[in-house]
Amino acid sequence: MATSLTTGRPWRVILSFSVPLLIGNVVQQLYQFADAIVVGRHLGVDSLAAVGATGSLLFLLLGFAWGLTSGFAIPIAQAFGAGDETAVRRSVATGVLLTGITSVVLTIIAPLISESTLVLLQTPEELLAEATVFTQISFIGAGATMFFNFLSAIIRAIGDSRTPLVFLTVSCALNVGLVVLMVGPLGWGVAGAALATVVAQAVSVLLCLEFVRRRLPMLHLRRDDWRVTRADVAEHLRLGLPMGFQASIIAIGTLAVQVALNTLGTDAIAAYTTAARVDSLAVAFLSSIGLAMSMYAAQNLGGRRPDRIRRGVIEATWIAVGTGVLLGVLLIAFGVPMVRLFIGDGSDDVVELAHFMLIVNGCGYWALGLLFVLRGALQGLGHTLVPTVTGVIELVMRVGAAVVLGAMIGFSGVALSNPLAWLGAIVLLVPAYIRAHHDLGRMAVDPVEATETSAIAIVGPVDGSMVVDAVLTQPTRTIRRSRLRLLNRR
Incomplete structure (x- = not known):
C-alpha cells in the first residue's frame, strides 16, 4: 500500500524500502541464473555463449526503456510527497501514453535490425543463428517488459516496494518452470528460453493491473486525467529521456566490450557471460539502494524536507559502501563454486577467466555503491545533466579499457573495464552531489x-x-x- 517516505529515521526508511527491491533483484537474478544454467547444461557452452552475445544489444534498447519508465515515476513520487493526488493521476496517464508509444516502436523496429546489428558486433558465425532468434523474441515482447517496469515504478513511487516484489517472485517462478519445460521436454532451444521470459513478464503486467484496480484507487484514472498537455509530456521526457539515454550510453560501452570479447573467442564470451551472471547478483544489492534513494529524494523534495534528503544520502552512502566491501570479499572468496554452477565439469579455462573477472569487479564494489547512491539522489532531485554526463564518462572509460587494454593484455583488459568506468563516474558525481548538498542546506528557512x-x-x-x-x-x-x-x- 501507499507509504510516505517523508517521516521516520532516514536510514531505516531507505533500508526498509530497499529490502524488497533487493529481494526482487535477487529473485530476478535467480531466474536469469536458471536460464543460464538450463541453457548451459542442456544446450552446451556454444548456446550459452550465443545468449551471452545478445546481452549488450538487449541492454541497449531494453535498458533505455527501463531508464525511461523509471524517469516517468519521479514526477509521480514528487506529487505523492506533496499530497497532490490529481498530479499523481496526471503523471500516471502521461507515463502510460509515453510507455505505450515507446513499446510499439521497439516491438516493430528492434526485431528487424537484430541480425544485422549482431553481425556488426562481430558475433562469431557459429553463434549468430541462435543469438538472432533469442534477440528477436525478446524484442517482440518488449511491450510486456516496459509496462511491467512502468507499473512497478509507479507503485514504488507511492512508497510500496513490497507488492512489486510479490508479482516479480510469481513471474520468476513461472519463468523458471517455463524455461525448464520449453528448453528441456519441448526442445525449443534458446527460443524457448526467450519466450519463457516474455510470457512471465506479461503475467506480471496483468498482476500489477489487477492490484491497482483493487487496492489503489488513488491511481484510478479519470477522463480529465487523460487530457495530457505539452507541459506534462515535456516534464516527463525531461526526466525520463536522460535516464534512458544514460542506460543506453552505458550499454554502448557494453557493446564495445562485447566486440572486444567476440574477437577473443568463445571461451572469453562464455567466461564473461558467466561472470556477469554472478556479478549481477552482487550488483543487485547495490542498485536497490540507489533506486530506493531516488524515490526517497523525490518524495522528500515534494514534501519540502531538504534536511531529510541530506541526512538520507549520508546514511545511505555508509550502507552502500560497507555493503560493497562485504560483497567484494564474499564474491572473491566463493566465486569459483558459483561459476561452476553454470559451467559444470571441465572448461577449466572458462572458469579461471570468469573468476578473474569476479576478483576485479569485487575490488571495485565500494565505488559502485557510492555511484548508485549519489546518482539516485541527483535523479530524485530532478537533476538530469550530471547523471547523463557520468554515463558518458562510463562509456569512455569502458570502451577505452575494452579496446585498448583488451588489445594489449586480452581478457584481463576487458575485465578491468567495469571498475575503471565506476571510478571515472564518481569523480564527477562526488563534487556534483556536494554542490547539491549545499543547495539543499540553503533551502532550509532560518x-x-x-x-x-x-x-x-x-x-x-x-x-x-x-x-x-x-x-x-x-x-x-x-x-x-x-x-x-x-x-x-x-
Missing part, C-alpha cells in the same frame, strides 16, 4: 523566518540548483529578501 512562514513551496531545479519560494502572509519585503538570499548563495 528559525526567525520560519515563524513568519506559512509554507515552503519548491519550484524545482533551475540550472542544477534548487529554488524555493517562501509563501508568506507577512510583508513582501521579507519574502523577497529570503528568496534572493537562497538564490544567490551558490
